[in-house]
Each structure stands twice: as C-alpha cells, then as structure tokens.
Amino acid sequence: MDKAVFPAGAYCRAVEGIIAAGQRMDRHGWVPATAGNISIRLPDGNLAITRSGGHKGLLGADGVIAVDMAGVPLNAGDRPSAETLLHCQIYAHDPQAGAVLHGHSVASTVLSMLGGDALVLEGYEVQKVFAGQTTHDARVHVPIFDNDQDIARLSRVVAPHLDGMRAGYIIRGHGVYVWGADMDTALARLEGLEFLLACELEKRKFG
Ligand SMILES: CSC[C@@H](O)[C@@H](O)C(=O)COP(=O)(O)O
Ligand SMILES: [Zn+2]
Numbered sequence: 001m002d003k004a005v006f007p008a009g010a011y012c013r014a015v016e017g018i019i020a021a022g023q024r025m026d027r028h029g030w031v032p033a034t035a036g037n038i039s040i041r042l043p044d045g046n047l048a049i050t051r052s053g054g055h056k057g058l059l060g061a062d063g064v065i066a067v068d069m070a071g072v073p074l075n076a077g078d079r080p081s082a083e084t085l086l087h088c089q090i091y092a093h094d095p096q097a098g099a100v101l102h103g104h105s106v107a108s109t110v111l112s113m114l115g116g117d118a119l120v121l122e123g124y125e126v127q128k129v130f131a132g133q134t135t136h137d138a139r140v141h142v143p144i145f146d147n148d149q150d151i152a153r154l155s156r157v158v159a160p161h162l163d164g165m166r167a168g169y170i171i172r173g174h175g176v177y178v179w180g181a182d183m184d185t186a187l188a189r190l191e192g193l194e195f196l197l198a199c200e201l202e203k204r205k206f207g
Pocket of ligand 2: 035036037083102103104174175
C-alpha cells in the first residue's frame with residue numbers, strides 16, 4: 001500500500017497503537033491463538049485493522065493493513081480480519097468512535113454460554129469507566145448476540161441495538177466488542193468490562 005496517501009505519520013501511529021493494544025490484550029490472555037481483532041480510524045476516514053489470522057500479541061507492522069469503510073482493502077489482495085464488517089459498522093454508527101477492540105476472554109466466553117440475551121452489571125464502582133456512567137448505583141446492560149460465522153448477517157442482528165450501547169456487546173461463546181474515541185479510551189473500557197465480567201464469573205462460582 002502507498003502509505004503516502006495518509007497525513008504524515010498518521011498511519012504509522014495507528015499501526016504502533018494497534019501493535020501495543022495487541023500486546024496489552026495478550027498480557028491479559030484475551031487474544032489466545034489467532035483470536036481477536038483491532039482497528040483505528042484514520043484521519044482520511046479509512047481504517048487501519050489487523051490482518052486476518054495472525055497472533056494479536058505478536059503483531060509486526062505487516063500485521064496491520066488499511067481498509068475503507070466498506071471493509072475493502074486499499075491494497076488489493078490484503079486479507080483483513082474476518083470480522084472487519086463489525087468494526088466498519090461501529091465506526092459508521094458512531095462518528096466519535098476512533099478505535100475498536102475485540103477479544104476472546106474466558107469470562108466473556110463462559111458467561112455468555114450460561115444463557116440469556118444480556119448481562120446486567122450493577123453495583124460496581126468500575127461501571128464508571130463506561131460512557132455516561134457516574135455512579136455504581138445504576139444498571140449497565142451488555143447485550144449478548146448468538147454467534148454466527150456469517151458476519152454480515154451477525155452485523156444485521158447487532159445493528160438495531162447499537163443506539164445507547166454503553167459498554168459494548170458480547171457474542172455468545174466468542175468474545176466482546178468494545179470501542180472508544182481513541183485507543184486509550186477503548187482499552188480502558190475493555191479492561192473495565194473484562195474486570196466486571198471476571199467479577200461476575202467469580203460471583204456465579206460462589207453461587
Ligand atoms: C482463533 S479463531 C478466531 C476467529 O474466528 C475470529 O473470531 C477472530 O477473533 C480472529 O479472526 P481474524 O480474522 O484474525 O480477525
Ligand atoms: Zn473473534
């Protein structure tokens with residue numbers, strides 16, 4: 001890809017941010033094997049996103065590619081994340097979204113397989129990491145959608161629920177999608193959500 005189409009340094013900064021995010025997610029154990037995908041919105045409206053199939057904790061610069069908002073690689077032949085459309089959907093829905101993270105934690109996988117179409121988080125101080133939350137004394141709904149290998153079809157199921165989604169969403173038996181205005185915010189929300197999911201899992205173990 002001709003990186004010169006981007007404002008000086010913007011693409012490189014995005015690649016560095018994605019590599020660092022992958023390492024941080026890997027330290028938590030949220031991107032086992034080749035799981036997870038990570039993206040950043042570029043100043044020209046395109047996206048930098050992880051290439052499909054690599055280990056997200058071991059990314060090099062060639063593990064990140066550019067796609068347009070339809071998920072089409074700018075460099076024909078590049079293979080973006082299999083879940084690119086879910087990233088594009090979030091950016092299209094939320095003009096403030098600047099980074100999107102997807103991981104496969106044990107807690108999100110197990111809790112979502114216990115049934116139900118949402119997790120309700122209540123009473124936790126850390127809920128305040130989510131947009132618009134100012135107190136533990138509130139309920140945060142995290143929707144759970146059934147997994148589907150047809151990502152376009154899955155995105156159509158997610159679409160009507162995106163409005164007002166505060167903490168991201170969970171795909172059953174699969175993992176979480178979280179986003180924020182920039183990578184630091186997205187990572188903070190992911191860490192907050194995963195902390196809360198780990199707490200919920202512990203609570204259920206204790207009955
Ligand atoms: C380890 S299989 C995980 C994949 O099927 C998928 O869910 C995933 O998160 C990573 O896919 P990728 O195409 O590398 O972005
Ligand atoms: Zn996944």
